Structure formats: C-alpha cells, structure tokens
Amino acid sequence: MPANILTEEERNKDFKKTEYFRYDIGTHQVRFLTPNAVLKYTHWVLDRYSIECLGDDCPICENNERLKLEFPTDYKKQRGYNGQQRTHFLNLLDRSPIKTCANGHQNKSINGKFYPTCTTCGVVLPKEYTPANIVKVASFSEANMRNLVNIENAILNKDQEVIGWTNYDIALIITKPADKKVITPQALTQFSDPVEVNPDELYDLDTAVMHLERDEIKALFQGIDLRDIYRARYTPKATIEDATMSLVGNSSIEFVEQETKVQLELDNLFNS
Ligand SMILES: [Zn+2]
C-alpha cells in the first residue's frame, strides 16, 4: 500500500461521521439522550441544506431585511426571502426494530411491518429483528419541539415531578397526510429500562448543523457547488503546488489527508 493512502481507521481518527436520524414514514422508537435540546438558528437553503444562521453577520438575514424595507407587508412572499428558523438538536438512541440483510444493510419496519426483501439490495430478509440501538442526531422544528416538551412536562412520577424524557422511550410517528411530513410524538412509558450509552458515542451538537462562513454562503448562492466550497477550505494554493511537484513528500501526504477530510465531510453532508 502506498505510504500516502490512509487506512479506514486512520481516516476516521479525527473525524466521526454524524449519523442523522431520518424521518422516514412509519413509527420509530427512540430514547432521548440529551436532557435539554440544543437550539441553533438555521436557514433552509437551495431546497437542500440546513445551514447555521450567522446572526449579525448573516448575508441571508441581510437580504431578508432588504426585502422587508422594500415590501413591508408581504416580504415573506418575495422570491429570495429565507426566514431564520429555530432548530433544536439532540442525541437519541434509535431503538426501532431493524432487520439486517446478509449484506449488512439495516431495514427498518414501517408501523411494525417489514418489507420481505432488503430495500437496498433486494435479498430476502431474515425472520428475526433486533433493536437498532444506534446513537443519532435528531433535529426538531420549533413546533415539534414544543410538542415534545409538552409531552415531557405531562409525564410525572408519584410525587407529581417531571420524570424527564431520558427515562422512557418516545414513539415518533411520521406520516405525510399532504405535501409535508408530520411528526406525532407519543411517550412510551412502559419502556423505561435504563439505557447505557458510552459518552464517546454522543455527538457534539454544536457542530451538528452545517456552518459556512459569510463568503461561503454568498458563494453558495452564486451557484458555487458546495463540494468546491469545502474543497477550497482544505487546499491552500501552496499545498496544491507542493503536492503536484513531489509525489512522495510530506506535503503530498498532507494534501491527500486534506482531500480525504473533504470527502468525509461531504459524505457526511450528502448522506444526511
Ligand atoms: Zn441568518
């Protein structure tokens, strides 16, 4: 193996891929692992990405302000208006039943029923299923978070104290009655077994939302591909030159490491 190719383990050493909870239609059984969700201000951009709002320095908010001045009554309907959203992040343990196919793909049940074959590769699924038990990052809109907090506040112990959602499972029932998915949460207080998760498995929620700098956001809106924006972060011009001049020098290893990091970050974003 050439010296400058990193093993899977080396590649992942400094970079843990974030596993995001997917809001697939059906019933999911989860245990929240974060007592208090972490609030981030975000924008949903290009119909594809949720990115962190930069507050006073946010070019999207600046554009919103311009539209507000120009169209005081119906600025929200203007093309280009992109409201700031409150998004709540937490770590959860996905305990939904899954069947794993012979090729290692995990298949979730939809309302307790499984497809007969793997949805990824088509092989017949086994009869047995197990809880997924995978730590994931979930994000909830302001309205969904309010529903969840209401549920939490309604589940009390004998002394009328709030038990806290880390102590029982919650069903997230996802439906799509019209063009938007709806999340209906339900407390499953009969599932109150203590769960033990290694703290290393929890994700840093402060980095759970994509953060772009002001110039990068502007570039994204000018049509620059997100991959190129990320690539530019890791490829200072001198390094590219050094890397092309010497195939085995340290700088080329550095270059490969940077490219690997870019690829990992991009895989992370595009799989979510
Ligand atoms: Zn903003």
Ligand SMILES: [Zn+2]
């Ligand atoms: Zn499969």
